[in-house]
Amino acid sequence: MLYFSKLRILFITLFSVLFILIASSNLFKFDDNFFDKKINLGLDLQGGSYLLLEIDNEPVIEQKLQNLTTTIRNYFKEKNIKINNIKIENQNIFFNVMENDKQSVLDVFQDENSDLNPYYPRFKSHQLEIEDTGLNFKLNFSRQGLIQLKTSSQDQAIEIVRRRVDEVGTNEPNILKRGNNRILVELPGLDDPMRIKSLLGKTANLTFRFVTNDQNDRFGVEKLKFENGLEEATVSKRIIISGENLLDAQPKMDTQANQTIVSFTLDRVGAKRFGKATSTGIGKQLAIVLDGKIISAPVVRDTIASGSGQISGGFTFQTATDLALLLRSGALPAPLEIIEERTVGPDLGQDSINAGMIALAIGFMLVIIFMFVKYKIFGLITNVTLIVNLFILLGVLTLFEATLTLPGIAGIILTVGMAVDANVLIFERIKEELKDETNNILAFDGGYTKSRTAILDANITTLLAAIILFFMGSGPVKGFAVTLGVGIFTTLFSVYFIARLFTSIYVSRNKNKEKLI
């Protein structure tokens, strides 16, 4: 156990030096790409905002079912099958048919090539499930259909969220999917997420619709409140143009009226429709509706054929900028709710770093002094090993560009405390061996061999705990699991290679000395 070949010594030295260099790249700037790596600081250390958003898919499902009823009616109309009493209740579509149509309706829904009810061969499932009781049918989304719907609305939502966050211009945001209905947004360096929160909280569903007094409007009407919450107006459900038709939107100052407005440009389809509507609707009020609230309802005075226009509504420059941003980035497929928020100011982050570093330095000093007093020369060996161990640990974290959090720093300090365990186990065992063994080398050899199982068991149990924490923990706690887990490996390396190397050099030079340890 005490013999080291020259090659092995070289390898150990190179390996240690390499990781010390990598670790020190956090402090200096290297031109080399390989060394130009840094440990990422977690949001709790550098300050920033963590937002977990949940997509509310209810309206999407409701909307899809609504569209489906129309599709079904039209589809069967062409086949001369009459669908009766079609209605939506609790996310189910109910309808009934005549006796002799029943089988053909079932066939359509159960056909694997049906375009009305897509089939996913990979999951052996249709999008919709159909149940029949007599002539009554119940239609709802299958498990797979629901998953499909959720993932697709998540895909759309994450795109819109990304655009909105990018438009605000924070540095290096991190936007990730979580499950099939959540989106995680990490915004480093942002200490006041208020603006982004309000931007993400809006669906930004924009429609232009006529104000009407005709209760028998062909498309139906609804009563909507104005943004100020006081006035109300009856608005047709017919949509003239919607946010999808917008090419661009910008905040502008209207010098004539001396107010801030949002000017917009429409795409070709939108421009055509807008032109037509404004030419037939002169004198009528056109309501601009955002997320179910009327921003303003100006009277149409002229035909607008240019495909551009403006929205006024008592905006400040800030609200106009935000509205333009929302319109440019598009509407969310479904409302988002912020279900978890954690924001740390940059000065608290810095305080945490300082406190963590002070605790690390003090903990380190205490352990080093303790070990030296207890074991003298072997304490010194342990201490040198401990320092190298710390650098290798930092080096590994740097190499993988791991994220360091405050609990992560605690994990490093804890590693310092526990890392001496393996050396202590070995040294204590050597002491025992020396009681009946006069040959120093044999005693040291025995000490290393006999303590091995205990060291292995002890470290594996801690590693198991760290692994569970890594998979079950979230955010900062994960950082703790990482440093604790990596710490175990670097500790074993430094104990069995570095400390053993020093020990072997010392022991072979003092072979005949009594009371070596």
Add this chain to the structure above:
Amino acid sequence: MIAFNKYYNHFNLLSSVLIVISLLLLIFKGLNFGIDFKGGTLIELRASDSKINVSSLRDKFNQMNLGDVSVKKFGNKTDFLVKFENKDNKKNIIGEIKVNLDKSFGNNYDFRRVENVGPKVSAELLKSGVIAITLSLALMLIYIWIRFEWQFSLGAILALFHDVIVTLGVFSLFSLEINLSIIAAVLTIVGYSMNDTVVIFDRVRENLRKYSDIKIFELTNISINETLSRTIITSATTLLALLAIYFFGGEILKGFSLAMILGVVFGTYSSIYIANTVLVRLRVSQKTVLREDENK
């Protein structure tokens, strides 16, 4: 040699009492869950005006109809921790609070940290915390079962349960807050306590193979003594590191390091007085080990 085995019965009784008290506390008093597990909002606030203190903050927050508001000092004089349930899960609650506080305090304060956990997320976090602890206990049980005989495995697990339950009991007794980092601490305690037990068990097994004429009652005592200096040194260095975190690592890590300190103390104690006594009570002998050796 210290006669640890003289006190096996006394300390077994003490531990049983501690476990019963802890369980009663956990059942009747319960744990003080933080917003991670209960949901709600937390604001860490730093004031730069001496007018801002616990009572003036409490007054202001109580006027805002946020439900049950708790205001506490946090670390030094100028820092405060405000917690409330945010039952209606109001959307722009932080913005409203800022507007309200601005009216009375101007800009002589600063939000250093804001956490808002919705009821759904907190329920999930609690569930995954419980799963994590259960899973780690189960994994330890399996590991020790593979490495040792079942009597050892039972002893180690009882020691683990003791450490986890008594640590949580202390948290319940003093109404200390349970948050995500406490779960991390409990898991680390599980690892540490196991580590400590395994080292002694390893020695017990070795001695069982070596001596056929020594009774387990004596044998555990020999093994404890042989590994004692290691137990003391490792506990000492780990405690030194933890004390450094407790006193210098800042307010946020206080709960975590306290739980770990308790865990290390209980873990060291239980390795000696619970894990070993189980071996004695189960009358483990050389045969136990040899039979197992043959099977392998």
